[in-house]
Amino acid sequence: MSVFTIKNLEKSFGDHEVLKDINMTIDEGEVVVIIGPSGSGKSTFLRCLNLLETPTKGEIYYKETLINSKTDARRLRQDVGMVFQRFNLFPMFTVLKNVMYAPMEIKNISKKKAEEIARDLLVKVGLEDFADDYPATLSGGQQQRVAIARALAMQPSMLLFDEPTSALDPELVNDVLVVMKNLAKAGMTMAVVTHEMGFARDVADRVIFMDKGYIIEEGKPADIFSHPKNERTQIFLQRVLAS
Protein backbone atom coordinates (compact mmCIF):
# COMPACT_ATOMS: atom_id res chain seq x y z
CA MET A 1 0.00 0.00 0.00
CA SER A 2 1.27 3.47 -0.75
CA VAL A 3 1.66 5.68 2.30
CA PHE A 4 2.13 8.85 0.28
CA THR A 5 1.08 9.63 -3.27
CA ILE A 6 2.15 13.05 -4.47
CA LYS A 7 0.65 14.50 -7.64
CA ASN A 8 1.90 17.62 -9.46
CA LEU A 9 3.22 19.20 -6.29
CA GLU A 10 4.47 22.76 -6.65
CA LYS A 11 5.71 25.21 -4.04
CA SER A 12 6.69 28.84 -4.45
CA PHE A 13 7.87 31.41 -1.94
CA GLY A 14 6.76 34.64 -3.58
CA ASP A 15 8.19 34.58 -7.10
CA HIS A 16 10.69 31.94 -6.21
CA GLU A 17 9.63 28.47 -7.39
CA VAL A 18 11.19 25.93 -5.06
CA LEU A 19 9.34 22.80 -6.16
CA LYS A 20 8.17 22.18 -9.71
CA ASP A 21 5.81 19.40 -10.63
CA ILE A 22 6.82 16.70 -8.18
CA ASN A 23 5.19 13.29 -8.66
CA MET A 24 6.07 10.32 -6.51
CA THR A 25 4.84 7.66 -4.16
CA ILE A 26 6.24 6.23 -0.95
CA ASP A 27 5.25 2.67 -0.08
CA GLU A 28 4.76 1.13 3.30
CA GLY A 29 8.02 -0.03 4.87
CA GLU A 30 10.08 1.79 2.30
CA VAL A 31 13.14 3.88 3.16
CA VAL A 32 13.42 6.74 0.68
CA VAL A 33 16.54 8.88 0.83
CA ILE A 34 16.46 12.25 -0.90
CA ILE A 35 19.78 13.73 -1.96
CA GLY A 36 20.74 16.79 -3.94
CA PRO A 37 22.66 20.06 -3.78
CA SER A 38 21.58 22.66 -1.23
CA GLY A 39 18.74 24.80 -2.53
CA SER A 40 17.43 21.91 -4.60
CA GLY A 41 14.13 21.94 -2.68
CA LYS A 42 14.57 18.62 -0.91
CA SER A 43 13.88 19.98 2.59
CA THR A 44 10.90 21.97 1.32
CA PHE A 45 9.59 18.82 -0.30
CA LEU A 46 9.89 16.90 2.97
CA ARG A 47 8.14 19.72 4.83
CA CYS A 48 5.32 19.66 2.29
CA LEU A 49 4.72 16.00 3.11
CA ASN A 50 3.50 16.82 6.63
CA LEU A 51 2.20 20.21 5.52
CA LEU A 52 4.54 22.32 7.61
CA GLU A 53 4.75 24.06 4.25
CA THR A 54 1.48 24.49 2.40
CA PRO A 55 1.94 23.44 -1.23
CA THR A 56 1.12 26.08 -3.81
CA LYS A 57 -0.37 23.48 -6.12
CA GLY A 58 -0.88 19.75 -6.37
CA GLU A 59 -2.35 16.93 -4.36
CA ILE A 60 -1.06 14.93 -1.42
CA TYR A 61 -2.71 11.61 -0.69
CA TYR A 62 -1.90 10.03 2.65
CA LYS A 63 -2.93 6.37 2.87
CA GLU A 64 -5.08 6.98 -0.20
CA THR A 65 -6.95 9.94 1.33
CA LEU A 66 -6.58 13.40 -0.15
CA ILE A 67 -5.30 15.87 2.44
CA ASN A 68 -7.21 19.08 1.93
CA SER A 69 -7.96 20.68 5.28
CA LYS A 70 -6.19 21.80 8.43
CA THR A 71 -7.84 18.98 10.34
CA ASP A 72 -6.58 16.43 7.80
CA ALA A 73 -3.10 17.90 8.13
CA ARG A 74 -3.18 17.70 11.90
CA ARG A 75 -4.36 14.10 11.83
CA LEU A 76 -1.63 13.28 9.32
CA ARG A 77 1.04 14.81 11.55
CA GLN A 78 -0.04 12.64 14.47
CA ASP A 79 0.73 9.65 12.28
CA VAL A 80 3.85 10.94 10.52
CA GLY A 81 6.65 12.00 12.85
CA MET A 82 9.37 14.45 11.97
CA VAL A 83 12.98 14.83 13.07
CA PHE A 84 14.56 18.22 12.46
CA GLN A 85 18.07 19.35 11.65
CA ARG A 86 18.14 21.54 14.77
CA PHE A 87 16.43 18.93 17.04
CA ASN A 88 13.86 21.44 18.34
CA LEU A 89 13.47 19.73 21.69
CA PHE A 90 11.32 21.56 24.22
CA PRO A 91 13.95 23.23 26.45
CA MET A 92 11.72 23.70 29.50
CA PHE A 93 10.96 19.98 29.78
CA THR A 94 13.22 17.16 30.92
CA VAL A 95 14.23 14.52 28.40
CA LEU A 96 11.54 12.20 29.73
CA LYS A 97 8.81 14.82 29.53
CA ASN A 98 9.86 15.75 26.01
CA VAL A 99 9.12 12.18 24.97
CA MET A 100 5.96 11.72 27.08
CA TYR A 101 4.34 15.06 26.40
CA ALA A 102 2.72 14.71 22.98
CA PRO A 103 1.13 11.29 23.63
CA MET A 104 -0.40 12.64 26.85
CA GLU A 105 -1.59 15.90 25.32
CA ILE A 106 -2.65 14.72 21.90
CA LYS A 107 -3.63 11.10 22.39
CA ASN A 108 -4.84 11.44 25.99
CA ILE A 109 -2.70 8.52 27.05
CA SER A 110 -2.41 8.16 30.83
CA LYS A 111 0.71 9.54 32.48
CA LYS A 112 1.75 6.10 33.64
CA LYS A 113 1.39 4.54 30.22
CA ALA A 114 3.12 7.50 28.51
CA GLU A 115 6.05 7.26 30.90
CA GLU A 116 6.33 3.53 30.24
CA ILE A 117 6.46 4.12 26.48
CA ALA A 118 8.91 6.99 26.91
CA ARG A 119 11.32 5.02 29.10
CA ASP A 120 11.28 2.09 26.65
CA LEU A 121 12.10 4.46 23.80
CA LEU A 122 14.91 6.10 25.75
CA VAL A 123 16.43 2.65 26.24
CA LYS A 124 16.06 2.07 22.52
CA VAL A 125 18.06 5.21 21.70
CA GLY A 126 20.54 4.53 24.50
CA LEU A 127 19.64 7.49 26.72
CA GLU A 128 17.79 5.92 29.65
CA ASP A 129 20.29 7.49 32.07
CA PHE A 130 19.44 11.00 30.86
CA ALA A 131 15.68 10.87 31.51
CA ASP A 132 15.73 13.60 34.15
CA ASP A 133 18.20 15.91 32.43
CA TYR A 134 17.28 19.00 30.48
CA PRO A 135 18.01 19.09 26.72
CA ALA A 136 20.48 21.98 27.04
CA THR A 137 22.85 19.74 29.06
CA LEU A 138 22.99 17.08 26.32
CA SER A 139 25.28 16.87 23.30
CA GLY A 140 23.83 17.40 19.85
CA GLY A 141 23.88 13.69 19.08
CA GLN A 142 22.05 12.90 22.30
CA GLN A 143 19.52 15.64 21.66
CA GLN A 144 18.83 14.27 18.20
CA ARG A 145 18.27 10.79 19.61
CA VAL A 146 15.82 12.25 22.15
CA ALA A 147 14.09 13.96 19.23
CA ILE A 148 13.78 10.61 17.47
CA ALA A 149 12.35 9.05 20.65
CA ARG A 150 9.92 11.97 20.92
CA ALA A 151 8.70 11.37 17.37
CA LEU A 152 8.42 7.61 17.99
CA ALA A 153 6.39 8.12 21.17
CA MET A 154 3.39 9.06 19.02
CA GLN A 155 3.70 5.57 17.50
CA PRO A 156 3.76 6.95 13.96
CA SER A 157 3.44 4.87 10.82
CA MET A 158 6.17 6.91 9.19
CA LEU A 159 9.06 9.22 10.03
CA LEU A 160 10.46 12.19 8.12
CA PHE A 161 14.09 13.14 8.72
CA ASP A 162 15.18 16.62 7.66
CA GLU A 163 18.99 16.53 7.54
CA PRO A 164 19.13 14.86 10.95
CA THR A 165 22.93 14.79 11.18
CA SER A 166 23.85 18.08 9.48
CA ALA A 167 24.08 20.06 12.74
CA LEU A 168 26.18 17.45 14.54
CA ASP A 169 29.88 17.20 15.23
CA PRO A 170 31.33 14.46 13.01
CA GLU A 171 32.02 12.06 15.87
CA LEU A 172 28.38 12.22 16.99
CA VAL A 173 26.86 11.48 13.60
CA ASN A 174 27.24 7.75 13.84
CA ASP A 175 25.19 7.33 17.04
CA VAL A 176 22.23 8.94 15.30
CA LEU A 177 22.71 6.95 12.09
CA VAL A 178 22.78 3.68 14.08
CA VAL A 179 19.40 4.52 15.62
CA MET A 180 18.02 5.32 12.16
CA LYS A 181 19.42 2.10 10.69
CA ASN A 182 17.77 0.08 13.44
CA LEU A 183 14.46 1.78 12.72
CA ALA A 184 14.80 0.98 9.04
CA LYS A 185 15.62 -2.63 9.86
CA ALA A 186 12.54 -2.83 12.06
CA GLY A 187 10.43 -1.91 9.05
CA MET A 188 9.67 1.76 9.72
CA THR A 189 8.64 3.74 6.67
CA MET A 190 11.09 6.60 6.35
CA ALA A 191 11.81 9.60 4.13
CA VAL A 192 15.26 11.00 4.81
CA VAL A 193 16.87 14.15 3.46
CA THR A 194 20.58 13.79 4.07
CA HIS A 195 24.11 14.38 2.88
CA GLU A 196 25.26 11.07 4.36
CA MET A 197 25.89 9.12 1.18
CA GLY A 198 27.04 6.06 3.14
CA PHE A 199 23.68 5.91 4.87
CA ALA A 200 21.87 6.34 1.55
CA ARG A 201 23.83 3.50 -0.02
CA ASP A 202 23.46 1.09 2.90
CA VAL A 203 19.96 1.74 4.14
CA ALA A 204 17.84 3.24 1.36
CA ASP A 205 15.42 1.16 -0.65
CA ARG A 206 15.24 4.01 -3.10
CA VAL A 207 17.35 7.10 -3.66
CA ILE A 208 15.86 10.26 -5.14
CA PHE A 209 18.10 12.92 -6.62
CA MET A 210 16.60 16.41 -6.66
CA ASP A 211 17.94 19.52 -8.30
CA LYS A 212 16.42 22.97 -8.86
CA GLY A 213 13.01 21.84 -7.68
CA TYR A 214 12.72 18.77 -9.88
CA ILE A 215 13.14 15.08 -9.20
CA ILE A 216 15.94 14.39 -11.67
CA GLU A 217 16.49 10.71 -11.10
CA GLU A 218 15.38 7.94 -8.78
CA GLY A 219 16.23 4.32 -8.34
CA LYS A 220 17.89 1.68 -6.24
CA PRO A 221 20.97 3.01 -4.40
CA ALA A 222 23.25 0.59 -6.29
CA ASP A 223 22.05 1.97 -9.63
CA ILE A 224 22.14 5.63 -8.64
CA PHE A 225 25.56 5.47 -7.05
CA SER A 226 27.26 3.12 -9.55
CA HIS A 227 25.80 4.26 -12.83
CA PRO A 228 23.75 7.44 -12.57
CA LYS A 229 22.03 8.13 -15.88
CA ASN A 230 21.56 11.87 -15.65
CA GLU A 231 24.49 14.18 -16.13
CA ARG A 232 23.55 16.39 -13.17
CA THR A 233 23.38 13.36 -10.88
CA GLN A 234 26.80 12.31 -12.12
CA ILE A 235 28.32 15.72 -11.41
CA PHE A 236 26.71 15.93 -7.96
CA LEU A 237 27.85 12.46 -6.94
CA GLN A 238 31.37 13.04 -8.23
CA ARG A 239 31.57 16.13 -6.11
CA VAL A 240 30.21 14.67 -2.84
CA LEU A 241 31.88 11.28 -3.11
CA ALA A 242 35.28 12.80 -3.97
CA SER A 243 35.38 14.69 -0.68
Add this chain to the structure above:
Amino acid sequence: MDVVLNIAAKYGDIFIMGTKITIITSAVATVFGLLLGILLALFRMNLFNFKPLYWLTIIYVEIIRGTPLLVQIALAFFGLPLLGIHFPSVEFMGVEFDRMFAGIFALTINMSAYACEIIRSGIQSIDPGQMEAAKSLGFSTWRAMRKIVLPQALKNLLPVLGNEFIVMVKASSQVSVIGLADLMFSATTVQGISFQPFPPLVIVAVIYLIITVIISSLIRLMENNLSKSNGR
Protein backbone atom coordinates in the same frame (compact mmCIF):
# COMPACT_ATOMS: atom_id res chain seq x y z
CA MET B 1 12.10 62.50 61.39
CA ASP B 2 10.00 62.55 64.56
CA VAL B 3 7.26 64.42 62.77
CA VAL B 4 7.15 61.77 60.07
CA LEU B 5 6.94 58.93 62.58
CA ASN B 6 4.25 60.75 64.57
CA ILE B 7 2.15 61.29 61.49
CA ALA B 8 2.69 57.68 60.44
CA ALA B 9 1.57 56.42 63.84
CA LYS B 10 -1.37 58.78 64.16
CA TYR B 11 -2.81 58.21 60.69
CA GLY B 12 -1.57 54.63 60.26
CA ASP B 13 -5.02 53.31 59.42
CA ILE B 14 -5.41 55.68 56.51
CA PHE B 15 -2.03 54.72 55.05
CA ILE B 16 -2.70 50.99 55.49
CA MET B 17 -6.06 51.37 53.77
CA GLY B 18 -4.38 53.26 50.93
CA THR B 19 -1.67 50.63 50.65
CA LYS B 20 -4.29 47.88 50.34
CA ILE B 21 -6.13 49.73 47.61
CA THR B 22 -2.91 50.43 45.71
CA ILE B 23 -1.82 46.79 45.87
CA ILE B 24 -5.23 45.42 44.88
CA THR B 25 -5.72 47.93 42.08
CA SER B 26 -2.30 47.46 40.54
CA ALA B 27 -2.19 43.67 41.01
CA VAL B 28 -5.63 43.14 39.45
CA ALA B 29 -4.82 45.54 36.61
CA THR B 30 -1.49 43.82 35.97
CA VAL B 31 -3.03 40.33 35.87
CA PHE B 32 -5.93 41.29 33.60
CA GLY B 33 -3.71 43.61 31.58
CA LEU B 34 -1.33 40.73 30.95
CA LEU B 35 -4.09 38.30 29.99
CA LEU B 36 -5.62 40.85 27.64
CA GLY B 37 -2.12 41.64 26.38
CA ILE B 38 -1.49 37.99 25.51
CA LEU B 39 -4.73 37.84 23.56
CA LEU B 40 -3.91 41.11 21.77
CA ALA B 41 -0.41 39.83 20.95
CA LEU B 42 -1.96 36.77 19.27
CA PHE B 43 -4.33 39.03 17.30
CA ARG B 44 -1.39 41.25 16.42
CA MET B 45 0.50 38.24 15.03
CA ASN B 46 -2.66 37.23 13.19
CA LEU B 47 -2.53 33.77 14.76
CA PHE B 48 -6.23 33.28 14.16
CA ASN B 49 -5.97 34.31 10.50
CA PHE B 50 -8.48 37.10 10.86
CA LYS B 51 -7.24 40.41 9.46
CA PRO B 52 -9.86 42.76 11.01
CA LEU B 53 -8.70 41.76 14.51
CA TYR B 54 -5.13 42.40 13.44
CA TRP B 55 -5.94 45.92 12.29
CA LEU B 56 -8.15 46.68 15.30
CA THR B 57 -5.34 45.64 17.61
CA ILE B 58 -2.83 47.90 15.89
CA ILE B 59 -5.23 50.85 16.16
CA TYR B 60 -6.04 50.01 19.79
CA VAL B 61 -2.39 49.83 20.79
CA GLU B 62 -1.59 53.11 19.04
CA ILE B 63 -4.46 54.93 20.73
CA ILE B 64 -3.73 53.63 24.22
CA ARG B 65 0.01 54.20 24.00
CA GLY B 66 -0.49 57.60 22.44
CA THR B 67 -2.69 59.09 25.17
CA PRO B 68 -1.82 59.86 28.81
CA LEU B 69 -2.88 57.44 31.50
CA LEU B 70 -4.32 60.30 33.52
CA VAL B 71 -6.69 61.12 30.66
CA GLN B 72 -7.62 57.46 30.29
CA ILE B 73 -8.48 57.21 33.99
CA ALA B 74 -10.67 60.31 33.85
CA LEU B 75 -12.31 59.07 30.66
CA ALA B 76 -13.07 55.71 32.27
CA PHE B 77 -14.64 57.35 35.30
CA PHE B 78 -16.65 60.06 33.57
CA GLY B 79 -16.98 58.48 30.15
CA LEU B 80 -18.25 54.97 30.93
CA PRO B 81 -21.45 56.27 32.62
CA LEU B 82 -22.05 58.49 29.56
CA LEU B 83 -21.89 55.36 27.43
CA GLY B 84 -24.56 53.88 29.67
CA ILE B 85 -22.17 51.63 31.59
CA HIS B 86 -22.94 52.07 35.25
CA PHE B 87 -21.53 50.25 38.20
CA PRO B 88 -23.28 50.05 41.55
CA SER B 89 -21.84 52.56 43.95
CA VAL B 90 -21.63 50.05 46.75
CA GLU B 91 -18.98 50.12 49.42
CA PHE B 92 -16.26 47.59 48.85
CA MET B 93 -13.42 47.42 51.35
CA GLY B 94 -14.22 50.96 52.33
CA VAL B 95 -14.13 52.37 48.80
CA GLU B 96 -16.86 53.02 46.33
CA PHE B 97 -16.90 50.23 43.82
CA ASP B 98 -17.55 52.44 40.80
CA ARG B 99 -14.38 54.44 41.39
CA MET B 100 -12.44 51.26 42.00
CA PHE B 101 -13.80 49.70 38.82
CA ALA B 102 -13.08 52.76 36.67
CA GLY B 103 -9.54 52.89 38.06
CA ILE B 104 -8.83 49.21 37.49
CA PHE B 105 -10.48 49.35 34.07
CA ALA B 106 -8.28 52.22 32.88
CA LEU B 107 -5.09 50.68 34.29
CA THR B 108 -5.92 47.30 32.73
CA ILE B 109 -6.54 48.83 29.33
CA ASN B 110 -3.32 50.82 29.60
CA MET B 111 -1.29 47.80 30.69
CA SER B 112 -2.72 45.60 27.94
CA ALA B 113 -1.45 47.85 25.16
CA TYR B 114 2.12 47.79 26.46
CA ALA B 115 1.89 44.09 27.34
CA CYS B 116 0.70 43.33 23.80
CA GLU B 117 3.90 44.62 22.25
CA ILE B 118 6.14 43.12 24.94
CA ILE B 119 4.54 39.67 24.65
CA ARG B 120 4.56 39.77 20.87
CA SER B 121 8.29 40.44 20.85
CA GLY B 122 8.74 37.67 23.42
CA ILE B 123 6.84 35.16 21.31
CA GLN B 124 8.70 36.17 18.17
CA SER B 125 12.02 35.67 19.95
CA ILE B 126 11.24 31.98 20.45
CA ASP B 127 12.79 29.75 17.77
CA PRO B 128 10.09 29.00 15.13
CA GLY B 129 11.38 25.42 15.34
CA GLN B 130 9.48 25.07 18.63
CA MET B 131 6.15 25.75 16.93
CA GLU B 132 7.09 23.42 14.06
CA ALA B 133 8.16 20.63 16.39
CA ALA B 134 4.89 20.87 18.31
CA LYS B 135 2.88 20.94 15.08
CA SER B 136 4.81 17.98 13.73
CA LEU B 137 3.61 16.01 16.77
CA GLY B 138 -0.01 16.85 16.01
CA PHE B 139 -0.56 20.01 18.05
CA SER B 140 -2.86 22.62 16.57
CA THR B 141 -1.34 26.08 16.18
CA TRP B 142 -3.33 27.42 19.12
CA ARG B 143 -2.46 24.50 21.39
CA ALA B 144 1.23 24.65 20.42
CA MET B 145 1.20 28.36 21.20
CA ARG B 146 -0.47 27.83 24.57
CA LYS B 147 1.50 24.81 25.74
CA ILE B 148 4.91 25.19 24.13
CA VAL B 149 5.69 28.66 22.81
CA LEU B 150 3.92 30.99 25.23
CA PRO B 151 5.35 29.45 28.42
CA GLN B 152 8.87 29.88 27.04
CA ALA B 153 8.16 33.45 25.96
CA LEU B 154 6.69 34.37 29.34
CA LYS B 155 9.63 32.82 31.15
CA ASN B 156 12.05 34.94 29.10
CA LEU B 157 9.86 37.99 29.66
CA LEU B 158 9.61 37.57 33.41
CA PRO B 159 12.06 40.40 34.25
CA VAL B 160 10.35 42.75 31.80
CA LEU B 161 6.88 41.86 33.05
CA GLY B 162 8.04 42.31 36.64
CA ASN B 163 9.21 45.72 35.61
CA GLU B 164 5.77 46.44 34.13
CA PHE B 165 4.17 45.45 37.44
CA ILE B 166 6.42 47.93 39.24
CA VAL B 167 5.59 50.63 36.71
CA MET B 168 1.92 49.80 37.30
CA VAL B 169 2.20 50.17 41.09
CA LYS B 170 3.60 53.65 40.64
CA ALA B 171 1.32 54.62 37.76
CA SER B 172 -1.70 53.57 39.81
CA SER B 173 -1.07 56.63 41.99
CA GLN B 174 -2.88 58.55 39.27
CA VAL B 175 -6.22 56.96 40.15
CA SER B 176 -6.34 59.31 43.13
CA VAL B 177 -7.64 61.98 40.75
CA ILE B 178 -10.98 60.21 40.49
CA GLY B 179 -11.19 59.95 44.27
CA LEU B 180 -10.17 56.33 44.59
CA ALA B 181 -8.61 56.14 48.04
CA ASP B 182 -5.26 54.62 47.07
CA LEU B 183 -1.91 55.30 48.71
CA MET B 184 -1.43 58.65 46.98
CA PHE B 185 -4.94 59.65 47.96
CA SER B 186 -4.17 58.80 51.59
CA ALA B 187 -1.20 61.16 51.46
CA THR B 188 -3.43 63.98 50.24
CA THR B 189 -6.01 63.16 52.90
CA VAL B 190 -3.47 63.22 55.71
CA GLN B 191 -1.95 66.40 54.34
CA GLY B 192 -5.38 67.97 54.67
CA ILE B 193 -6.21 66.85 58.18
CA SER B 194 -2.75 67.25 59.73
CA PHE B 195 -1.86 70.52 58.00
CA GLN B 196 1.53 68.95 57.32
CA PRO B 197 2.32 68.94 53.58
CA PHE B 198 5.64 67.15 53.70
CA PRO B 199 5.66 64.10 56.05
CA PRO B 200 2.74 62.21 54.45
CA LEU B 201 4.54 62.35 51.10
CA VAL B 202 7.68 60.89 52.64
CA ILE B 203 5.62 58.12 54.21
CA VAL B 204 3.88 57.10 50.97
CA ALA B 205 7.16 57.32 49.04
CA VAL B 206 8.68 54.84 51.48
CA ILE B 207 5.65 52.55 51.24
CA TYR B 208 5.80 52.62 47.41
CA LEU B 209 9.47 51.79 47.62
CA ILE B 210 8.84 48.87 49.97
CA ILE B 211 6.15 47.45 47.67
CA THR B 212 8.33 47.69 44.57
CA VAL B 213 11.38 46.20 46.31
CA ILE B 214 9.26 43.25 47.44
CA ILE B 215 8.00 42.75 43.87
CA SER B 216 11.47 42.84 42.34
CA SER B 217 12.72 40.36 44.95
CA LEU B 218 9.84 38.00 44.20
CA ILE B 219 10.55 38.23 40.47
CA ARG B 220 14.21 37.43 41.07
CA LEU B 221 13.18 34.44 43.16
CA MET B 222 10.89 33.18 40.39
CA GLU B 223 13.62 33.65 37.80
CA ASN B 224 16.01 31.53 39.84
CA ASN B 225 13.37 28.84 40.24
CA LEU B 226 12.72 28.74 36.52
CA SER B 227 16.37 28.74 35.47
CA LYS B 228 17.02 25.05 36.02
CA SER B 229 16.29 24.19 32.38
CA ASN B 230 18.83 26.73 31.12
CA GLY B 231 21.64 24.19 31.23
CA ARG B 232 25.32 24.49 31.84
